Amino acid sequence: MCPSRRYGGVGAGKKREEPLRPAFEVLDMDGDGRIGRDDLKKFYFAASEAAATATEEWVEEEEVIIRSMIAAADADRDGFVAFEEFERVLLRRRRGDGGYGGGVMEEAFREMDRDGDGKVGFEDLRGFMEGAGLEASDDEILAMITVAGRSGGVRFDDLLKILAVDLA
Numbered sequence: 172m173c174p175s176r177r178y179g180g181v182g183a184g185k186k187r188e189e190p191l192r193p194a195f196e197v198l199d200m201d202g203d204g205r206i207g208r209d210d211l212k213k214f215y216f217a218a219s220e221a222a223a224t225a226t227e228e229w230v231e232e233e234e235v236i237i238r239s240m241i242a243a244a245d246a247d248r249d250g251f252v253a254f255e256e257f258e259r260v261l262l263r264r265r266r267g268d269g270g271y272g273g274g275v276m277e278e279a280f281r282e283m284d285r286d287g288d289g290k291v292g293f294e295d296l297r298g299f300m301e302g303a304g305l306e307a308s309d310d311e312i313l314a315m316i317t318v319a320g321r322s323g324g325v326r327f328d329d330l331l332k333i334l335a336v337d338l339a
Contacts, residue, residue, distance in 0.1 A: 195254050200214055205252060215237065244259075246259070277327065283296060285299070288324070290323060295324070300312065
């Protein structure tokens, strides 16, 4: 080993890029560095308009969904989702061919990319929004695409950057 550590620490000072960290921190409501059932309940019920008039049956159904979400990501079965588990489920790691390994984010992107050209353009996004029951004017849809800095459509990597910025 080189005593000066000139070559031993190559890359050691570089911080790993974590595009999903801001989204994770939004869901980690208590700031303890992991997402638990209570974190998801607080976030989900705060974000849901239906929670204000929720019936006991609705709350029970949502509890099942929350438990399922935790179970899907909790690789070490400790009842919590650490950042690495969160990232693994949402992104998967890049495959050698440049694609992703089928994470939830990629599946959502493929659903939006209705023409299959690898970009979510105006018509793709409008169709997705209508299908999801979300109202958006043509100007709002164009603004969403413009945020990515591309007039021809939003690629998968652009979507991850947008989500990281918007959720911060």
